[in-house]
Each structure stands twice: as C-alpha cells, then as structure tokens.
Amino acid sequence: MIDWDGYHKQLLGRIGELGKGSPDTLRGYKTLSSAGETTQKLSAKTRELIALAVAVTARCDGCIVVHAQAALKEGAEPDEICEALGVAVALGAGAAMVYSARVLDAVAMKSGPAAAEALR
Numbered sequence: 001m002i003d004w005d006g007y008h009k010q011l012l013g014r015i016g017e018l019g020k021g022s023p024d025t026l027r028g029y030k031t032l033s034s035a036g037e038t039t040q041k042l043s044a045k046t047r048e049l050i051a052l053a054v055a056v057t058a059r060c061d062g063c064i065v066v067h068a069q070a071a072l073k074e075g076a077e078p079d080e081i082c083e084a085l086g087v088a089v090a091l092g093a094g095a096a097m098v099y100s101a102r103v104l105d106a107v108a109m110k111s112g113p114a115a116a117e118a119l120r
Helices: 004-021 023-036 044-058 061-073 078-111 113-118
Strands: none
Touching (some): 004 023
C-alpha cells in the first residue's frame, strides 16, 4: 500500500522545485486549477468526485491524493466516492472499446480491401 501522506509531502516538495525552476508554469497551473474551483452549478463535493474519477482515468497518483483529501473535506462519503470511481471504470472500458474499433480500422486500412471486408 502506498504511504499517501508521505507521497503527498514529497509531491508538494517537487512541485515547489518546479515552481522555482519554472515559475510561469506553476503560476499558469494555479490559475487553471483555481478556475475549476469556482463553478456556478456544481457543489465543491461534486467537483471533487468528478476530479477523482478523472484522476483515475488519467492515472495520476498526485491527483488522486490531492482530490481524495479534498473530497473527504467537502463531505464525500465512501459510497459516493465508490460510485464516482464506478463511472471512471465504465469510462475506461468505453474508451478501450472505442480504441479497439480504431485498431480494427487501422488493421483494415493497412491490410487491404479483402481484410477490411473480413473485419466487417
């Protein structure tokens, strides 16, 4: 199991280093991130549940640790988090299905008309 608290501290330290080396990058990220925190219709809890689902599909451990903590702070219950993760799993499966179709399209194009017809 990952030491999420230790990872979070390490991550923040590295991001601080990035900010020193490339302050415009960090400033731009903070601007973008804060824009997502101010929505008119979505509650903070809903935004964090969405962020967790996106973090899973993006395979971003840093995003997971930050948004798991934020979701809990905003009052997300474990069953709500599990439902959001279920959406992420379904989306991942859907994306795999779409890209599987793209593979078949590429194979058909590279194999010629006879192979393309066989794949239909």
